[in-house]
Amino acid sequence: MRYKILFFVIAVMSTSCFAQKFDKRLAKKFGADEYGMKSYVLVILKTGETTISDKQQRDSIFAGHMQNIGRMADAGLLVSAGPIAKNERQYRGIYIFDVKTIAEAETLVSTDPAVTSGLLAAEYFSWYASAALPLHNKYHRRIQKKGF
Numbered sequence: 001m002r003y004k005i006l007f008f009v010i011a012v013m014s015t016s017c018f019a020q021k022f023d024k025r026l027a028k029k030f031g032a033d034e035y036g037m038k039s040y041v042l043v044i045l046k047t048g049e050t051t052i053s054d055k056q057q058r059d060s061i062f063a064g065h066m067q068n069i070g071r072m073a074d075a076g077l078l079v080s081a082g083p084i085a086k087n088e089r090q091y092r093g094i095y096i097f098d099v100k101t102i103a104e105a106e107t108l109v110s111t112d113p114a115v116t117s118g119l120l121a122a123e124y125f126s127w128y129a130s131a132a133l134p135l136h137n138k139y140h141r142r143i144q145k146k147g148f
Contacts, residue, residue: 050118
């Protein structure tokens with residue numbers, strides 16, 4: 001009997017977690033398909049072919065890189081960005097763009113001083129994920145102490 005009650009409680013709890021009401025307006029606002037998903041462009045930034053030994057120049061380029069990230073996020077084009085831990089493939093970070101084509105993402109990445117200087121290089125991929133992903137920026141701004 002105890003197991004039947006436990007099973008019932010688990011069943012009720014799990015169905016209530018997934019029984020959220022579909023919000024047609026919100027799905028349309030975020031461009032969601034019937035699965036609540038949409039396409040983005042994922043960019044993997046990796047170590048580029050250029051080496052700049054002057055620390056002040058490198059710092060200036062990466063300061064511009066961070067400002068550019070903030071500008072693209074504020075414009076609603078960059079859904080997420082962040083560094084990748086040190087690895088053997090020399091991947092350095094990612095961008096997730098809320099754009100339809102790789103060409104659009106290439107145009108945005110061409111505004112990144114770290115890429116244009118050759119310190120970073122970019123690889124582009126179409127990526128399918130939750131259409132609600134852009135909501136993350138709204139909440140990120142509420143929990144960050146320092147801006148770009």
